[in-house]
Amino acid sequence: xxxxxxxxAGELKRSVIHMKRYYFETLSMLFVFFVFFVLIFFGAKAISxxxxxxxxxxxxxxxxxxxxxxxxxxxxxxxxxxxxxATTGTLEQIAMSPLGLTRVVVGYxxxxxxxxxxxxxxxxxxxxxxxxxxxxxxxxxxxxxILLTTLGIGGVGFVMGGLAVVFKRTRSILNILQIVLLAxxxxxxxxxxxxxxxPLAWGNHLLQRVMVEGRSIFQIPPAxxxxxxxxxxxxxAGGLMIFRYFEKVARHKGLLGHY
Amino acid sequence: MLADMKTESAQSASPGSVRSPVLAVSDLVKTYRSxxxxxxxxxxxxxxxxxxxxxLGLLGPNGAGKTTTIKCLCTLIKxxxxxxxxxxxxxxxxxxKAVSFMAAxxxxxxxxxxxxxxxxxxxxFSAVHGISPKANAELIDTLIxxxxxxxxxxxxxxxxxRGMQQKLAVACAFVKGTPLLMLDEPxxxxxxxxxxxxxxxxxxxxxxxxQTILLSSHDMDVVQDLCERVIIINDGRIVTxxxxxxxLELFKARAYRLTLSNPVPPALAxxxxxxxxxxxxxxxxxxxxxxxxxxxGGRFYExxxxxxxFDAEIDSIDRADPDLAEVFLKIVKGETR
Numbered sequence: 220x221x222x223x224x225x226x227x228a229g230e231l232k233r234s235v236i237h238m239k240r241y242y243f244e245t246l247s248m249l250f251v252f253f254v255f256f257v258l259i260f261f262g263a264k265a266i267s268x269x270x271x272x273x274x275x276x277x278x279x280x281x282x283x284x285x286x287x288x289x290x291x292x293x294x295x296x297x298x299x300x301x302x303x304x305a306t307t308g309t310l311e312q313i314a315m316s317p318l319g320l321t322r323v324v325v326g327y328x329x330x331x332x333x334x335x336x337x338x339x340x341x342x343x344x345x346x347x348x349x350x351x352x353x354x355x356x357x358x359x360x361x362x363x364x365i366l367l368t369t370l371g372i373g374g375v376g377f378v379m380g381g382l383a384v385v386f387k388r389t390r391s392i393l394n395i396l397q398i399v400l401l402a403x404x405x406x407x408x409x410x411x412x413x414x415x416x417x418p419l420a421w422g423n424h425l426l427q428r429v430m431v432e433g434r435s436i437f438q439i440p441p442a443x444x445x446x447x448x449x450x451x452x453x454x455x456a457g458g459l460m461i462f463r464y465f466e467k468v469a470r471h472k473g474l475l476g477h478y
Numbered sequence: 479m480l481a482d483m484k485t486e487s488a489q490s491a492s493p494g495s496v497r498s499p500v501l502a503v504s505d506l507v508k509t510y511r512s513x514x515x516x517x518x519x520x521x522x523x524x525x526x527x528x529x530x531x532x533x534l535g536l537l538g539p540n541g542a543g544k545t546t547t548i549k550c551l552c553t554l555i556k557x558x559x560x561x562x563x564x565x566x567x568x569x570x571x572x573x574x575k576a577v578s579f580m581a582a583x584x585x586x587x588x589x590x591x592x593x594x595x596x597x598x599x600x601x602x603f604s605a606v607h608g609i610s611p612k613a614n615a616e617l618i619d620t621l622i623x624x625x626x627x628x629x630x631x632x633x634x635x636x637x638x639x640r641g642m643q644q645k646l647a648v649a650c651a652f653v654k655g656t657p658l659l660m661l662d663e664p665x666x667x668x669x670x671x672x673x674x675x676x677x678x679x680x681x682x683x684x685x686x687x688x689q690t691i692l693l694s695s696h697d698m699d700v701v702q703d704l705c706e707r708v709i710i711i712n713d714g715r716i717v718t719x720x721x722x723x724x725x726l727e728l729f730k731a732r733a734y735r736l737t738l739s740n741p742v743p744p745a746l747a748x749x750x751x752x753x754x755x756x757x758x759x760x761x762x763x764x765x766x767x768x769x770x771x772x773x774x775g776g777r778f779y780e781x782x783x784x785x786x787x788f789d790a791e792i793d794s795i796d797r798a799d800p801d802l803a804e805v806f807l808k809i810v811k812g813e814t815r
Contacts, residue, residue: 222608222609223608225605225608225609225610225611226605226606226608228605229601229602229604229605229606229611230605232598232601232602232605233591233594233598233602236593236594236598237593240593240634241593307587307588307592308584308586308587308588308589309587309588309589309590309591311549311552311554311582311584311587312582312584312587312589312603312606312650313606314553314554315552315553315554315577315580315581315582316577316606316607316608317574317575317577317578317607317608318574318606318608319574323606470553470554470555470556471555471556472510473508473510473546473549473554473555475554475555476549476554476584476586476587
């Protein structure tokens with residue numbers, strides 16, 4: 220286990236170095252996220268005359284957007300890292316880790332969630348300041364919920380990353396899926412309850428209750444929390460299993476190196 | 479630190495198997511389905527062993543199957559059939575255990591992260607192998623010194639010259655401290671000077687650490703310089719597996735070229751042609767030459783005696799020394815064996 224922690228610590232360090240040394244890229248990402256948010260938020264406000272019927276109103280948009288940006292980090296970092304490493308050739312190096320490629324990509328996801336979480340918390344504060352809507356920032360309640368939600372979406376990232384390694388030109392699908400994921404946090408669950416089986420939707424729903432309605436995680440019914448845990452495990456584990464299948468195909472066909 | 483590595487890899491071999499091979503490959507086969515060329519037998523029944531501490535060269539023209547062979551050994555490509563034993567561990571059934579004994583520098587890859595510094599790359603690849611960079615700090619420093627990367631230790635890899643990047647890639651393979659190292663075309667694309675420098679560094683590292691190395695190259699000089707034994711591979715098959723010195727010896731076709739300061743009398747030419755098969759005599763008033771290949775070194779004196787009888791004045795005697803490049807070409811073209 221300690222070897223795995225060594226690996227993950229190494230990956231986290233790399234992630235932090237990238238974020239700090241290439242801070243301009245970090246800032247531009249934040250800026251783009253922010254501009255996109257401003258358009259959505261004030262657009263929704265203008266159309267609905269102040270009280271949009273989506274999710275939890277304007278506050279709901281902030282929460283949903285925060286969840287979506289976290290999902291982008293979990294989903295895109297994993298898949299895009301794999302694409303990039305396959306292109307440059309470092310994928311073959313990490314595929315030779317005695318700890319296995321699976322643990323390496325789980326490390327990607329974990330370090331992205333940690334570094335992304337720090338950066339996006341800043342964005343969250345900025346969004347609240349700009350809109351003047353201050354949400355319930357109960358860290359003890361928010362942290363486990365956002366972590367579970369992002370880990371689940373990481374499973375989708377594993378699948379897309381595996382696809383990219385085997386089928387190569389999948390970047391356009393990656394991009395389209397980002398927008399599809401946005402829909403998952405916008406559609407109201409009370410009207411379409413079956414949507415809760417989709418990734419992100421249920422986590423977003425629970426986070427709305429905490430951040431908008433001001434509840435604590437201890438006030439959320441255990442069955443609801445249990446469903447979040449179950450869907451996270453299902454998506455993450457399912458995603459990893461599919462990823463491992465693609466890894467097997469790639470090793471069989473010799474695709475880890477040729478891009 | 480390097481001395482520690484040596485004892486560690488020696489100890490980890492099971493008792494009584496000190497000379498058992500670090501790597502044993504048998505009947506390796508890999509066939510690809512290519513859209514353009516149909517079925518391609520990239521590797522077609524390759525078998526060989528590498529003894530501990532040996533530096534084995536894998537030589538072959540482009541597309542001969544060197545890289546596919548190495549990637550199969552690195553578990554990056556799963557062979558169709560055959561077996562791979564790395565320190566006795568089945569590389570196909572237990573790839574993760576097998577790769578824990580090896581590190582590789584692969585051809586055509588960056589191998590290192592451009593956005594990390596030299597030191598950060600070494601630390602990262604140590605962690606990828608499950609070795610804490612802190613615990614490995616001494617080796618990391620040693621490698622930075624050995625590969626003369628001190629001045630750029632805190633520079634991003636992307637800012638380094640091609641040669642420096644390649645040295646870093648090799649250092650990142652050494653940082654894992656594995657008993658077996660695979661270097662696929664380590665000097666490809668480097669200028670002559672840097673290639674020499676990297677070769678010298680590799681020699682020193684091998685001498686100090688006692689690591690076993692499988693090195694592929696299409697550059698004969700590199701193999702001749704670093705390896706004791708060489709496998710020549712062509713069309714996915716091993717055509718030769720021998721010590722470099724034996725191969726050179728074999729082809730020491732003792733070729734001599736003598737120049738004479740006076741013309742060769744026809745009688746001498748006749749006697750020479752009768753005595754030495756394949757001899758070439760060119761004669762003109764100012765410059766005469768005799769070219770002959772002697773398989774038996776003793777016949778050289780016969781030749782000289784004959785020249786003395788005719789009072790021929792010898793200007794110069796040259797002997798052509800073969801290099802591995804010629805040997806390689808002859809073998810690949812099927813001129814021998």
